[in-house]
Amino acid sequence: GAGVSQTPSNKVTEKGKYVELRCDPISGHTALYWYRQSLGQGPEFLIYFQGTGAADDSGLPNDRFFAVRPEGSVSTLKIQRTERGDSAVYLCASSLLGPNEQFFGPGTRLTVL
Amino acid sequence: QKEVEQNSGPLSVPEGAIASLNCTYSDRVSQSFFWYRQYSGKSPELIMSIYSNGDKEDGRFTAQLNKASQYVSLLIRDSQPSDSATYLCAVNTNAGKSTFGDGTTLTVKP
Numbered sequence: 623g624a625g626v627s628q629t630p631s632n633k634v635t636e637k638g639k640y641v642e643l644r645c646d647p648i649s650g651h652t653a654l655y656w657y658r659q660s661l662g663q664g665p666e667f668l669i670y671f672q673g674t675g676a677a678d679d680s681g682l683p684n685d686r687f688f689a690v691r692p693e694g695s696v697s698t699l700k701i702q703r704t705e706r707g708d709s710a711v712y713l714c715a716s717s718l719l720g721p722n723e724q725f726f727g728p729g730t731r732l733t734v735l
Numbered sequence: 736q737k738e739v740e741q742n743s744g745p746l747s748v749p750e751g752a753i754a755s756l757n758c759t760y761s762d763r764v765s766q767s768f769f770w771y772r773q774y775s776g777k778s779p780e781l782i783m784s785i786y787s788n789g790d791k792e793d794g795r796f797t798a799q800l801n802k803a804s805q806y807v808s809l810l811i812r813d814s815q816p817s818d819s820a821t822y823l824c825a826v827n828t829n830a831g832k833s834t835f836g837d838g839t840t841l842t843v844k845p
Binding site for chain 2: 653655657662663664665666667670672677678680681713722723724725726727728729
């Protein structure tokens with residue numbers, strides 16, 4: 623079956639702009655995670671959804687970051703007033719039930735100029 | 736102190752040898768433990784999960800967990816050049832938060 627998909631694969635934007643990153647999880651997976659990864663580091667947890675609700679958003683760095691999952695499937699990570707420090711690969715993962723084995727999408731590489 | 740610590744490496748082993756990768760974690764309520772492999776420029780790929788103390792074997796891979804010592808390891812037997820990658824240790828609490836180490840880079844030399 624289809625794996626986790628993420629769009630766009632690459633996004634270049636200017637400082638101060640708004641961006642949306644999309645994640646389409648594996649069908650039937652109730653849990654969805656967002657991470658960001660910088661070069662040489664492991665994925666940094668941002669937010670975890672169980673169904674439609676954010677079960678843990680403790681990793682969102684500040685109020686410029688927001689994520690939604692309105693129907694319990696596709697999720698969108700929204701970043702307002704982007705800063706150069708937001709440049710990273712944003713990874714999405716899904717799992718069948720709760721905090722379990724996660725399957726990652728290919729990521730979105732965000733570059734803020 | 737990072738919540739999940741791994742030696743960054745690089746770890747270099749000859750083809751056919753055993754590669755040993757280690758990970759320690761600080762949160763005692765951690766319940767589930769995972770090893771992911773990440774090739775350069777790619778996303779992490781799950782290779783092993785372990786939930787209880789002891790060893791778990793899957794093909795050439797063995798995961799070992801010691802909750803008392805807050806330690807989890809991954810052994811790769813008969814290492815192949817295709818095993819050359821960064822190996823990420825991940826730790827989950829039941830509440831859902833998932834914490835990754837920064838990974839150990841493994842090079843298997845033919």
